[in-house]
Amino acid sequence: MTPRSPAPAERPPGEHEVKGHAFRDELSDPLAEPEEAASPAPGRPARRITWRKLVLLPTVVAVVLVLTYFWITNVHLDAIARNSIDNGNVRLRVWQHVKLTAISTFWVLIIAIPLGIALTRRGVSRAAPLVTAIANIGQATPAIGLLALLVIWLGIGPGTAIVGMVIYAVLPVLSNTVAGLKAIDPQLVEAARGIGMSAPGTLGKVELPLAVPLILAGVRTALVLNVGTATLATFGGGGGLGDLITSGIQTQRMPVLVLGSILTVALALLVDWLASLAELALTPRGLEVE
């Protein structure tokens, strides 16, 4: 990854950066009210999960879903449109989509984090440039092309879609794990070894906790990517909400198309929201930027 921002010291207080994404603490707004930012009593840590973060997005999504429900139950649907919505088909597609996302994310974590750890160990790290080169070409490969090739190779079905999703989402988690582990001050690792911690002990108690914010950011990216790639599973007979969207386009039934799209958007936003909460909750306290 190329550096995208200048020295972190020039960043305003309350903002921090993870892999080029600038994040801003919701509570402090140093540019607008510099006195306010200094006022909270020192020693009392700010609440990491604010009410606004907790409530705003799910409320908006819930309202949109309720409105969509009323609209779809009242709009006139002909036989073709009803056919693709009735008989629990919508529920089935949502469930398939969630399953595809969950299973592929699970495999991504199982593969990418150990691989990332291995690539930063002495001895194996010589393979790192090779992996980076493969990763760069992989990043340029369109998801739909990759999926189509896998379908030709492995046949249609949800399994193929999951393989494609895993290949596609391993990258961000892998590169973030490597970046997170490499960014650790070598003196900390040396100090840990110096007080007599074993190599695995250093990894588990010092290195990994320090790399957690970047790893979690990668996991969040992978989750969001997977929700998106899961919509393409339909082209390989893997089901999911992409089914509603494509059948809406093919049969030119706008209600089906819009319903599928809205459900997909809602799912993506909710997954991203859950991941952002997990990110906040799992970051070690000592690493929080004041």
Place this chain on the structure above:
Amino acid sequence: MGFWDYLSSRHQQLLTDAFQHASAVFQCMVIATVLGILIGVVSYRSGWGSGLAITTTSTILTIPSLAMIGLLIPLVGLGVAPTVVTLTLYGLLPIVRNSIVGLRGVDPALVDAAKGIGMSRAARMLRVELPLAWPPILTGIRVSTQMLMGIAAIAAYASGPGLGNEIFRGIASLGSANALNEVLAGTLGIVVLALLFDAAYVLIGRLTIPRGIRV
């Protein structure tokens, strides 16, 4: 039919598709770059303004592209229109984010010095702040372009232009002799285009990043 035979017998069609793919991505990138830098310039000074800009664009990026296209079809119809709107929207985030980060990273002392020698607000922005913030903005443009290459392929499903058509033709004729050739030609074509664009950006970086701040 082997892959090379396929390429030589269909090169006309493939070149047209590749050209349309590249030109769609390029034109949308131009719009996204202009809009993105404008949004960055307008919002980087205010905390909530830039927060709003980044939150909005990253929310758009969270939306799966097929769903975005699905929501646009009832509004703008099939074909080029949803492709252009989708590509432009998705291209915005990295550019907006990096413009804000880049502009904020400019040393205030330099801006002050520019003010001191009598430069106007616009001149300071155009001749001091933007050139200094240009390297991260260019990185944002590169990231956006890579992403749009793949999204443009999906847009072909809504009758958009480009190499995605080749891939979807292959998917539609699964099991036929040419399915693999079609998918492979489309996919590799996009990879090649993405690498060419990336090389072009490296060149643009060489030519446009001010000599004083080159690393």
